[in-house]
Amino acid sequence: MKVCIIGGSGHYQYVLDGLAGAQVSLVGYAPGVADEKLEKLESALKAAGVEAPRFARWQDMLDELRPDIVVVNTWFGACAAISMECLRRGHHVYAEKPLATTLDDLHALRAVYLEGLGAQLGAMFGLRYVPAMYSAWRFVRAGGIGAVRMVGAQKSYRLGRREVFYHTRDSYGGTIPWVGAHAVDWVRWFAGAEFERVTALHSTQGNRGQGEVEVTAACLFAMAGGVIGHVNLDYLRPDSQRRHDDDRVRVVGTEGVLEVRDGQVTMWREGAAEAVQLQLESPPQCFADFVAGLRGQGCLVSAEDAFAVTEASLLARQAADAGGTASFSSQRLGD
């Protein structure tokens, strides 16, 4: 299988790390938008020992190389339109999350996907494939803490100086969709339940002159069966900290509580007097898992997952902009 990359602004590293395991070849790359910088991508290609031609226009690359898979990770606001064109041309797409940065784009992308002739769509929810998250999820979904009643997820990142395209909503999409989508995904994935309503808040205060980048946010999700989801996000982890992130998930079940934090899984289980650690399992590699899915071997992230989480993130952003609650029932993507 031949792979092309469009853009160098997202998590292309997932793809480079998975090429060998997936037994696929990277055959070309191109910017997704005219002003996009590709230096980091090119350094990463070199470090990975990959030689592939650069194209000035991604359309020309697709015309010439006819890849099986196109990786879309350009400026976030431009991803949906490119993914649509790739699907229309019949290429499988492995896209940055969120799949779109507006609900209109998301609905259009979904229509194209559903009308397509078998081209598959995957999304870079690579944080499902972290050993602690993967192991915790397997344990929870196997009933290890009874029925799930509440899931909380945290993303805390260093802000640093972000590329200028982050500074406007049009190109960036907002912190709830960009950073929060992972947490929103964890909530739904661990709960095994769909979203019904969301309320959210966000604020740009404290972003050190970086335009429209929200640096704090929180979301509250009403989910099917009375399950509660809550998410808190911040970009205020000090830049001086060695580790970039402080990601966490806490799951409250009828027979115990489980928490993922610092790469470990801690459990407070019925019958035990103290917390215990869960033995970690080895997850598949995320891009290799997507390719395995194309080959009919199943995949941890479905296109439906990516659509649902993108929709939830965009509705949460909308709620936060309005300072109110957004309901999923009235705007749910149709099936």
Added chain:
Amino acid sequence: MKVCIIGGSGHYQYVLDGLAGAQVSLVGYAPGVADEKLEKLESALKAAGVEAPRFARWQDMLDELRPDIVVVNTWFGACAAISMECLRRGHHVYAEKPLATTLDDLHALRAVYLEGLGAQLGAMFGLRYVPAMYSAWRFVRAGGIGAVRMVGAQKSYRLGRREVFYHTRDSYGGTIPWVGAHAVDWVRWFAGAEFERVTALHSTQGNRGQGEVEVTAACLFAMAGGVIGHVNLDYLRPDSQRRHDDDRVRVVGTEGVLEVRDGQVTMWREGAAEAVQLQLESPPQCFADFVAGLRGQGCLVSAEDAFAVTEASLLARQAADAGGTASFSSQRLGD
């Protein structure tokens, strides 16, 4: 100063622990409602070496003993009416939190308090006086992590078998006011900002046949200055766990992040590469601090704090019942 206790269903232990330090005497006790059990209170009195008469009716006790301070901690739904009567009689009141379990009761209590002739009102926000919380708060309010932008608080408790009066909303008041009030208080106290709007969710599912007791809840608070507050509560910490609670507070500031957890304060500060621990200070004892306040020496919890936090907790419960958002602006207690 003479102290009487009405009821044995709350945190009377705060009072017993503070008698000596406050240099006050417990002179009598009585049930607050007819069916209230006082065995635990009586055991605690014995353990504390306190001898004081039991009265069948609290009104008779007040008539006869004319105490300076009345401690009100009966069934939660009955506290407000008793506190009102005590204030009307000119006794200082040290009341269980929340101050009331309905907004009507809260408004009536506040009117009585404001019309009073100097009788003071304190509330049992004893969890401000835990060394880690107290030390963290002092550090944050002194600017140790810059401007506070987001505060998250968690209460996680073992459920066990609760007394029957917990099983109905009328006598219990609900989990957001009862358990959550502490977390709501921490959010406001650490933020140093007032609440503007709240959305909340709660659920009784998983309460093992204990009537109307909600065992999961989460609240999202919009606060002045765009500060975000979020709270998550659960009663699903397994009964087998040795420790009763897993209380946490996490504060995100413009110059660092701080977390209270497991009796420690961890900070991620600008300029440091790793997390560091805050040296803990010794807080005052909570009831002794209330008495010091009566003597003009200042107190960590004001009556206004107790009114604001009770109002916020009841509005959050109302929002959770309705599945929507409650605004503080329209219902704010008047000044």
